[in-house]
Amino acid sequence: AQTVTQSQPEMSVQEAETVTLSCTYDTSESNYYLFWYKQPPSRQMILVIRQEAYKQQNATENRFSVNFQKAAKSFSLKISDSQLGDTAMYFCAFMKAGGSNTGKLIFGQGTTLQVKP
Amino acid sequence: DTEVTQTPKHLVMGMTNKKSLKCEQHMGHRAMYWYKQKAKKPPELMFVYSYEKLSINESVPSRFSPECPNSSLLNLHLHALQPEDSALYLCASSQSYGTGDREQYFGPGTRLTVT
Numbered sequence: 630a631q632t633v634t635q636s637q638p639e640m641s642v643q644e645a646e647t648v649t650l651s652c653t654y655d656t657s658e659s660n661y662y663l664f665w666y667k668q669p670p671s672r673q674m675i676l677v678i679r680q681e682a683y684k685q686q687n688a689t690e691n692r693f694s695v696n697f698q699k700a701a702k703s704f705s706l707k708i709s710d711s712q713l714g715d716t717a718m719y720f721c722a723f724m725k726a727g728g729s730n731t732g733k734l735i736f737g738q739g740t741t742l743q744v745k746p
Numbered sequence: 747d748t749e750v751t752q753t754p755k756h757l758v759m760g761m762t763n764k765k766s767l768k769c770e771q772h773m774g775h776r777a778m779y780w781y782k783q784k785a786k787k788p789p790e791l792m793f794v795y796s797y798e799k800l801s802i803n804e805s806v807p808s809r810f811s812p813e814c815p816n817s818s819l820l821n822l823h824l825h826a827l828q829p830e831d832s833a834l835y836l837c838a839s840s841q842s843y844g845t846g847d848r849e850q851y852f853g854p855g856t857r858l859t860v861t
Contacts, residue, residue, distance in 0.1 A: 720788055739788055
């Protein structure tokens, strides 16, 4: 069974600074996808970034980038130039790429990020 | 358009009531999902519909009854709920289920309170 661990329940960062959210996962699969989802307070959950395990290059989306270390089973999210609108709960998630239960998202427990002015 | 809509936004119901939650997407997605989310916790998968057929039921109590009338619409019928069923109910959709590379798009959720 796959598990996803986010070891930082809460974090804070000053506006305009950089913050890194940690995520580790456990799987015996060789092919899978990893995601970071953002859920602002009382607002919709949205996909921030995704990474295919077969790609060595780290995914980036504007101010958001990941550090994907496949051997270490680590998938951290870096937010540069933090903005007040980045205040949210962030979930790391895993999805198998084949076999049974493909398509099922396995979520971590989440990290609440507060961006301070 | 990457929008999943859910109605109502808020729902308060008694334990003897029958109510329904509605979810709609017009992205041509063929997979739709119901999740339950407690405060400050990750979403928990309840049901998955693929091509309008129920593919996964995560051992959800029978007081929750899903229905997929067509490829754009997903309902969750509620009956005889318990106070512990109070939560945010999220709907999601993806292009397909079972291929692994299909991102899920979430709706804003229905905040349910059972009194």
